[in-house]
Amino acid sequence: MNSRVTKILNIRYPLIQAPLYFLTNAELVAAVSNAGGLGTLGPHAGQKSLPGSRYVALDRMREEIRKVKKLTNNPFAATLINGPDMSFWQPTAEMLAEEGVEVVLINEVLTPEIYDFFKSRSIKILYRALTPSIANSKEAERLGADIIIATGFDEGGTVPSRVIGTFSIVPMIVDSVSIPVIAAGGISDIRGVRAALALGAEGVFAGSLFLTAVENPAADKVKRLIVDSTAEDLLLFRTLPAYYRTLPTGLSPKLAELDSQDTDRETMFKAMNGYHSLWQAMRLGNFDQGVVSTGTGISVIKSIRPAAEIVADLMQDF
Ligand SMILES: Cc1cc2nc3c(=O)[nH]c(=O)nc-3n(C[C@H](O)[C@H](O)[C@H](O)COP(=O)(O)O)c2cc1C
Known part of the structure; x- marks a missing residue:
């Protein structure tokens, strides 16, 4: 299939496995890229413990990239880690360029130097x-981004602060920019892919579905819980920076109660066990100490499958 997205990214199918923090690793990313999609390493991909410093994180990311390169010759993406004070984008960017990463995912930031750095090295953004x-998409296009990911409120992970679902956000962004738009949020089977394309997206970005891939380092009980659950089981609660969802864990009743009392977001964030929440519950399987975050598209996920089967299933029309 020749589309703008496959040409830009030099891949077979317009399907991107979303970064899922440390719930990605070289095996998952390479399996997706070998199957014709684009695998993406998230922050702390493939790690057995959380790093003590961001320099350690950087070295570990380099190692994980090298592992991917041993497992596939196809393009894959990595996330730019910039840090809240923006002081860290350059060491990360330089490492990605040194390692020959062909595609970078930039979250949020619209700093011209960062775009210039990657553009001048022909690394796709x-x-x-x-x-x-509309404003941040237009600005990213102006700065030189190659593709915009339009994420709807249906997504898993850190949910957007505006409650606009995938069906509404995708055509809005498609109409705002000339570069290709890829849809994210709630896409977990072929029906979601067809719908995204009908809305004007030129590809899809799936996260929750790849949590259930055989290669994903998530705890097995997380994968089984997702397969056994539907969107009706999800609890949405306020936290920093906006919202999160969780399938039932030991913390869910407390989070539901605090949320119903209009508790402030900082207290909610502490109650969910902050940034350790996903590590504890999803990576280690300690359901009493965190949340199991997914999007609302999980109702159609029926089995734990190798990533290559997931790619083939979603891309069956191409
Ligand atoms: C557990 C989890 C962790 C995530 N971590 C990241 C991340 O590190 N960086 C990022 O850009 N997006 C992250 N996301 C969001 C995904 O990139 C993507 O937008 C989302 O999964 C798409 O919606 P879906 O889950 O309905 O497929 C995460 C999502 C989940 C479920």
Whole structure:
């Protein structure tokens, strides 16, 4: 299939496996890329413990990239880690360039030097705002992004702060820019792919579905829970920076109660066990100490499958 997206990214199918933080690793990313999609390494991909410093994180990311390169010759993407004070984008960007990564995913930031750095090295840029808007999409296009990821409120992980679902956000962003738009949020089977394309997206970006891939380092009980659950089982609660969802865990009743009392977002964030929440519950399987975050598209996920089967299933029309 020749589309703008496959040409830009030099891949067979317009399907991107979303970064899922440390719930990605070289095996998953290479399996997706070998199957014709684009695998993406998230922050702390493939790690057995959380790093003590961001320099350690950087070295570990380099190692994981090298592992991917041993497993596939096809393009794959990595996330730019910039840090809240923006002081860290350059060491990460330089490492990605040194390792020959062909595609970078930039979350949020619209700093011209960062775009110039990658453009001057012919590294393709995927831009994904946490809360997509007409303004940030246009600005990313102006700065040189190659593709915009339009993420709807249906997604898993850190949910956008504006409650605009995938069906509404995708055509809004498609009409705002000339570069290709890829749809994210709630796409977990062929029906979601067809719908995204009908809305004007030129490809799809799937996260929750790849949590259930055989290669994913998530705890087995997380994969089984997702397969056994539907969107009706999800609890949506306020936290920092906006919202999160969780399937039932030991913390769910407490989070539901605090949320119903209009508790402030900082207290909610502490109650979910902050940034350790996903590591504890999803990577280690300690359901009493965190949340199991997924999007609302999980109702149609019926089995734990190798990533290559997931790619073939979603791309069956191409
Ligand atoms: C557990 C989890 C962790 C995530 N971590 C990241 C991340 O590190 N970086 C990022 O850009 N997006 C992250 N996301 C969001 C995905 O990139 C993507 O937008 C989302 O999964 C798409 O919606 P879906 O889950 O309905 O497929 C995460 C999503 C989940 C479910």
